[in-house]
Amino acid sequence: MARFTPENLVLAQEILSRYPRKKSAVIPLLHLAQEQDGYVTNDAMANIAELAEVTAAEVIGTCTFYEMFKTHPVGKYVINVCTNISCQLLGGEELLEHLEETLEIRSGSTTADGLFTIEDYECLAACTEAPCMQVNYRYFHRISNDEVDEVIADLRSGKLADTIPDHGTLQRVRQTIPADKLAGVHAPETVVDAPAWMSRNEPVLAARAAAEAAAKAAEAVEEKKAD
Numbered sequence: 001m002a003r004f005t006p007e008n009l010v011l012a013q014e015i016l017s018r019y020p021r022k023k024s025a026v027i028p029l030l031h032l033a034q035e036q037d038g039y040v041t042n043d044a045m046a047n048i049a050e051l052a053e054v055t056a057a058e059v060i061g062t063c064t065f066y067e068m069f070k071t072h073p074v075g076k077y078v079i080n081v082c083t084n085i086s087c088q089l090l091g092g093e094e095l096l097e098h099l100e101e102t103l104e105i106r107s108g109s110t111t112a113d114g115l116f117t118i119e120d121y122e123c124l125a126a127c128t129e130a131p132c133m134q135v136n137y138r139y140f141h142r143i144s145n146d147e148v149d150e151v152i153a154d155l156r157s158g159k160l161a162d163t164i165p166d167h168g169t170l171q172r173v174r175q176t177i178p179a180d181k182l183a184g185v186h187a188p189e190t191v192v193d194a195p196a197w198m199s200r201n202e203p204v205l206a207a208r209a210a211a212e213a214a215a216k217a218a219e220a221v222e223e224k225k226a227d
């Protein structure tokens, strides 16, 4: 485990083929690694470095820059409780405390059964809906202690399995891009033709330039008359 499975290795190669430079695939590959193991393991990072032809330090640097990539095991459900100002004023800290008591763990840790991880979070960008929390990045707005209890019970029973997949799951249907729809797979320095969007817009740009020139010419005539 931890390096890409044979199945994911095929997927990783497909992801790499979408980019002119392999390095550009580091983030999608980190997502794939997290989806595979629930977090990004050291072996996965080494594997990504080999595949993307970058150094291990570059992969670690990228991975640890983003909060949503985890480099240690986390629960099936990662619960982020916002305790920033709006949420704090409306009970965010009490909500976090309630959750810690209910799950019998402190923020930053995971329950013994591996189901839940609690995180004390900075602003979740839903301040008007305070207090709020996320479970695997799905929002719960204006949530009360009783509603938190309900969410925990529903997660335990599997009632929310359709709406909240396991931590690390990116999507249930993976995007595939047919060869004739691929864009941007050539390195910029190898592209000699004008981009398609430019030729598409050429008539519009030419008409606009002609109109501007005509307006300027008319202005000049008016100015001459005034003299």
Ligand code: FES
Pocket (backbone or CB within 6 Å): 082, 083, 084, 085, 086, 087, 088, 122, 123, 124, 125, 126, 127, 128, 130, 132
């Ligand atoms: S302060 Fe909680 S979402 Fe912004």
